[in-house]
Amino acid sequence: MSESVFSRRRFLTASAAIAAGTLVGAPGIVRAAAPHILPPLPYADSALEPVISAKTIGFHYGKHHKAYVDNLNKMVAGTDMADMSLEKVILATAGNADKAGVFNNAAQVWNHTFYWAGMKASGGGKPTGLLRDRIEASFAGGYDAFRKELASAAMGQFGSGWAWLVADAGKLKVVKTGNADNPMTKGMKPLLTIDVWEHAYYLDYQNRRADYVNAVIDKLINWDFAAENLANA
Numbered sequence: 001m002s003e004s005v006f007s008r009r010r011f012l013t014a015s016a017a018i019a020a021g022t023l024v025g026a027p028g029i030v031r032a033a034a035p036h037i038l039p040p041l042p043y044a045d046s047a048l049e050p051v052i053s054a055k056t057i058g059f060h061y062g063k064h065h066k067a068y069v070d071n072l073n074k075m076v077a078g079t080d081m082a083d084m085s086l087e088k089v090i091l092a093t094a095g096n097a098d099k100a101g102v103f104n105n106a107a108q109v110w111n112h113t114f115y116w117a118g119m120k121a122s123g124g125g126k127p128t129g130l131l132r133d134r135i136e137a138s139f140a141g142g143y144d145a146f147r148k149e150l151a152s153a154a155m156g157q158f159g160s161g162w163a164w165l166v167a168d169a170g171k172l173k174v175v176k177t178g179n180a181d182n183p184m185t186k187g188m189k190p191l192l193t194i195d196v197w198e199h200a201y202y203l204d205y206q207n208r209r210a211d212y213v214n215a216v217i218d219k220l221i222n223w224d225f226a227a228e229n230l231a232n233a
């Protein structure tokens with residue numbers, strides 16, 4: 001499958017098509033109830049082996065991600081959020097304790113779609129071009145410092161959560177968030193993320209989160225996707 005199948009442009013196109021309901025019935029989509037649907041994986045479920053197994057993807061995408069979509073649809077049905085885009089739901093419910101259930105499911109839908117798109121077979125390693133330049137300019141110590149910071153954030157997130165590369169006020173930064181939280185709620189622009197919930201790695205790595213994180217960074221990061229997000233930042 002093409003590397004660009006889940007590029008930013010395709011992501012937006014898919015979102016628009018999803019909103020219009022035109023993807024219902026498309027092959028390869030695990031369907032959820034309208035209006036939010038589970039976007040297709042940008043690769044086969046075995047594409048990221050041996051770093052992430054087809055079995056992990058089967059549960060993580062086919063069960064966890066799908067459940068967030070199904071839960072979100074149930075929660076927003078018949079409310080003033082029923083017709084909102086995913087991003088609007090996330091921003092409208094962030095920090096509102098009464099809407100925590102909606103926020104958690106909406107953000108988890110977004111985070112997982114972003115996570116899948118941010119990986120590819122034979123990815124990882126150092127970025128090139130503008131992204132390389134921005135990393136050099138943003139992290140004293142360049143790529144090696146960035147890599148260390150990203151791995152530390154992913155390993156140091158206590159419990160469930162996410163490690164991110166974001167653009168924030170013109171600089172690139174590494175941040176971590178707990179549970180479903182997403183840096184977009186603080187005005188940052190996500191470029192990449194690593195899921196560090198146990199369901200992301202436990203079948204393949206058990207408690208060895210560091211092995212999972214290092215393998216994702218060195219072998220799976222889709223820098224093309226990050227570059228497209230940076231270009232749109």
Ligand code: MN
Nearest residue numbers: 195197199200
């Ligand atoms: Mn997950």
